[in-house]
Amino acid sequence: MRKVFHPTGSAATVALLLVFAVAAAMFHGCAAAPPRAGAPDAGRPSMPPPPTARRPGIVSPPALRESVPGRPVRILMGEGPQQELAVEAETVRAWNYGGALLGEEKGALKLSARGETIRLGNGKVVDSPVDVSSPSGIRIGGRKVSGRVRVSARQGMLSAVAVVPLEEYVTAVASREGSPKFHPEALAALAVAVRTYALVAMEKPKGPDHDVVAGVEDQVFDGVDDVPDVFRKATGSTRGEFLAWHGLVARVxxxxxxxxxxxxxxxxxxxxxxxxxxxxxxxxxxxxxxKWDFRLTRNEGERIALSLGVRPEGDLRFVIAGTSSTGRASRIRISSGGVSRETSAAAFRRAAGYARVKSLKMEIVPVGNGWVLAGQGYGxxxxxxxxxxxxxxKAGSTYREILARYYPGTSMSGGMP
Ligand SMILES: [Zn+2]
Known part of the structure; x- marks a missing residue:
């Protein structure tokens, strides 16, 4: 999902050598948001295709599986062959799985993996996992997280999973995927969409110890710092509400x-x-x-062609070879030196950069020593x-009317009594 107005700047983040998933996200975007100035886009390339909608009548409301209501979201903040992970807070406490206090540090607690065990900053080696928390919230990989973070070691790799109350997660994601300049009803619609996406992930977790990742592969979670009040209001006014389709949580x-x-x-x-x-x-x-356009230079075009398997010569051409029924490019033919290769337009967009080729609703026009890509939309x-x-x-629609228009046939479910 990405934004036009506020750069998420996130890019990155690395707590010491721990490479954070979010970092990977040079572009935001995807599930969602408005493009913001200077920010990278939105096209979630690795997003798995939604499953076929199930037939009605199999499950009756309430739609949520019993294991989901009330439980927090588990967000994979990062994992890697790190040497040392630092968790910062005024006072950081570490607990073992059984709830026994393992240690307390002022300022920062450092953890590292030792095979299947974890070494704390004081030299103590303890069993994995370790829960880390602080009454004032903790900071990990540059992101402030309320709740707790579970750090696990597996084969010398460390992973950090933030365990965050659902409504906090919705607020934090909405603030990254949406714009604070948007109308409150549009932000309320976004909050419902973000919550619905999260509930689907919680019903079908991405891994044994996490529901979602913090980066663009899912919704962008960048911590709970500096969240404008408009997003808290959007979450609060729709608390617990999600979209359902024939008794199941909708995949939005x-x-x-x-x-x-x-x-x-x-x-x-x-x-x-x-x-x-x-x-x-x-x-x-x-x-x-x-409407947008992007000038693709000859050099850039050659780089893209090479990355997609065509060695560029003087006669390099890009031609849209197929379009979807809505006019978006689906296939692109790259030809040069007697070699011609078709690739998916999505692969072309990924290679060119999501922030530059903002959408696949575009034309490619050769001009001078390069090309102009002219398109419409973002994401x-x-x-x-x-x-x-x-x-x-702005024209007077409510968030429910907005959701009904873009997700026709779904119904509102949940909500606080
Ligand atoms: Zn539109």
């Missing part, structure tokens, strides 16, 4: 700007989902990415168009 996606028409999940990822089919949308006209185009949601909200 969102993006910054559709550029005129949202995309079918089937065209983007190959799997048809009843409530992720294309809808017309001209409410995102105010988005800075409604994968599936599900809710955030700028469109903002346009609707």
């Amino acid at each position: 996606y969102y993006h910054s700007t559709c550029g005129g028409r949202t995309e079918n999940a089937k065209d983007a990822w190959g799997t048809d989902v009843a409530y992720l089919r294309s809808v017309a949308c001209d409410d995102c006209r105010d988005s800075p990415a409604y 994968h185009g599936v599900g809710m168009c955030q700028w469109g949601a903002n346009g609707m909200a």
